[in-house]
Amino acid sequence: MPSTTPAVRTTIETVLGPIAPSDLGFTLSHEHTPGVPAVLGVEYPWMYDMPAIRQRGIDELTEAKQGGVDAIIDLSTPDLGRDMALSREYAERSGVHIVVATGIWREVPRQLRAMTPERVAEIFIREITVGIQDTDIKAGVIKCASDTEGVSPAAEIILRAAAIASNETGCPISTHQWAPTQVGRQQVDILKDAGADMNRVCIGHSADTTDVEYLHGLLEDGVWLSMDRYPGGVVIGADGEQRRPTWEERNATVRALIDRGWAGRLMLGHDYAPSLRPRDFPTRYLFLSTVAIPGLLADGVPQATIDTMMREVPRAFLTGARVEG
Numbered sequence: 001m002p003s004t005t006p007a008v009r010t011t012i013e014t015v016l017g018p019i020a021p022s023d024l025g026f027t028l029s030h031e032h033t034p035g036v037p038a039v040l041g042v043e044y045p046w047m048y049d050m051p052a053i054r055q056r057g058i059d060e061l062t063e064a065k066q067g068g069v070d071a072i073i074d075l076s077t078p079d080l081g082r083d084m085a086l087s088r089e090y091a092e093r094s095g096v097h098i099v100v101a102t103g104i105w106r107e108v109p110r111q112l113r114a115m116t117p118e119r120v121a122e123i124f125i126r127e128i129t130v131g132i133q134d135t136d137i138k139a140g141v142i143k144c145a146s147d148t149e150g151v152s153p154a155a156e157i158i159l160r161a162a163a164i165a166s167n168e169t170g171c172p173i174s175t176h177q178w179a180p181t182q183v184g185r186q187q188v189d190i191l192k193d194a195g196a197d198m199n200r201v202c203i204g205h206s207a208d209t210t211d212v213e214y215l216h217g218l219l220e221d222g223v224w225l226s227m228d229r230y231p232g233g234v235v236i237g238a239d240g241e242q243r244r245p246t247w248e249e250r251n252a253t254v255r256a257l258i259d260r261g262w263a264g265r266l267m268l269g270h271d272y273a274p275s276l277r278p279r280d281f282p283t284r285y286l287f288l289s290t291v292a293i294p295g296l297l298a299d300g301v302p303q304a305t306i307d308t309m310m311r312e313v314p315r316a317f318l319t320g321a322r323v324e325g
Contacts, residue, residue, distance in 0.1 A: 005197055006170030009319040013128075013140035014071075014097045015087045021321075024097060025070025026283065027314035029269035030174065030204050030228040033057050033074055033090055033098070033283060038081040040200055054086060061094035064285035071097035071286070073269070073314065075143045075174055075204075079107035081310040084135045099318065102127035102141030103162060105176065110292070117194075119162035124165035142166060144187065145176035151186040159187060163194035170320050172200040174226065179209035188221050198222035205271065206230055207250040212257065219262050224317050227254050228269035231287050247292050254309075255299055263305045264323035267313040268292070 011018035034057035035041070036048045064072070076082050082100070091098045102124045104112065112120055127139045142162045146155045162173045173196065177184040184203040190203055203218055207227040215225060231247040244251070254256050257266060272284050293306055308323060 006167070006320065008321045009170050012097075012099065012315070012318045013086065013138040014099055015137050016097075019097060019313045021319050024311070024315045024318070026068055026310050027071040027073065027097075027267070028272075028288070029067060029073055029202070029226040029267035029314055029317075030075055031072040031269055031272050031285070032076050032080070033061065033072075033087065035076070035081050035083050035086055038079050040080055041083075054089065057086070057090050057114065058093045059151070060285060061090050061096045065095045067286040067289055069096060069285055069289070071099065073099045073101075073141055073174065073318075075101045075141070075176075077101055077103050077105045077143045077145075079105045079109065082132065084133050084137045088135075088137065099140035100132065100137065101141045101143040101174070102132065102139035102165075102171075103141075103173075103194065104158045105143060105145045106147055106155070108152075108158060113154045113157065115157070117157050117164060120157060120161035120166075121164035124161060124171075125168055128165065128169045128171045128211065136325055139171065142171055142173045143176070144173060146183050146187060147176065147178045148183075150178075150181070150183055151190060154324055156190055159190045160194045162192050163196035166196055167202050170200070172202065172320065174202045175204050177203055177205055179206055179211075179214075182209075182211075182214050184218055185214070188223060192221070197320070199224075199322065200317075202226050202267070207253060208230070209246055210245055210249055210253050212253060212260075214259060215253070215257060216260060216262070219257070219265050224265050224313065225257075225262075226269055227257075227266055229271045230268070230292050231270075247287070248295070251292055251295050254300060255296065258305060259303060264313065265309050266309050267317065268309055294300045 009045045033202040034053050144159050144162050166173050175187050202224040206225040232244045232250055266289055312323050
């Protein structure tokens, strides 16, 4: 373990600069914003209608702000595609606080796979303390990812690098996992071995399982859980049709964890990854606000508990604080 734990952060980094934690507000825990894919967007820009993509992002984030969303944690990484100038414009035009990520998703570049965790951590630390790309926009979170394949050797390098960077800077870690096969357990074990502070670790996509015992076990290790990918249901992907828990089943899992006393470690989101095609339905950033949260309230979850998950927990996660009670 590190000899000292970084202090609680007094500000939260956004694309428009640091803000007071009290200014964060209603926050979605795991999202993305419209942009072009990594590599393709740089090498073949003629394939994409950037003015239309930009306007879509402005419209959707403005819609989110008008619907009560104050902030999003945008977990887009270089291998997914990032554009800090576009992110800055989205925040300026919409009024939504956008916290952006350093780290790597599933497509770990060959060059990084040949590096040590210490060397990769230098990249993350620079993006946290100096800025991303050619800007002074600083990352407020570190992204790591492991999916159906489990934690591959390349993904382990990224996890260990994230632990090093988090311990040095106090920046929290948010993961992508494949919850049906409990990949989050592998991530936690590696992060523990690397000396990460579990209070600065969030295991994402945790609502993709209804196994409450698995999630309870992760929470007992001291991590946060992002209960995201609402609305769920049938997903059509590269591997064909895949059934994931519906929003009602996700709500039931959230409610079961609340009943066990874990509301102060849960936050909610959509993992909205806007495609370049027309939207499948309106108000995607507002599904929680317009459907799932009213469902939780109707099921007897108090408004104060909703506020804990949507306001207090993201603020505590991003700063390294703890939620009281």
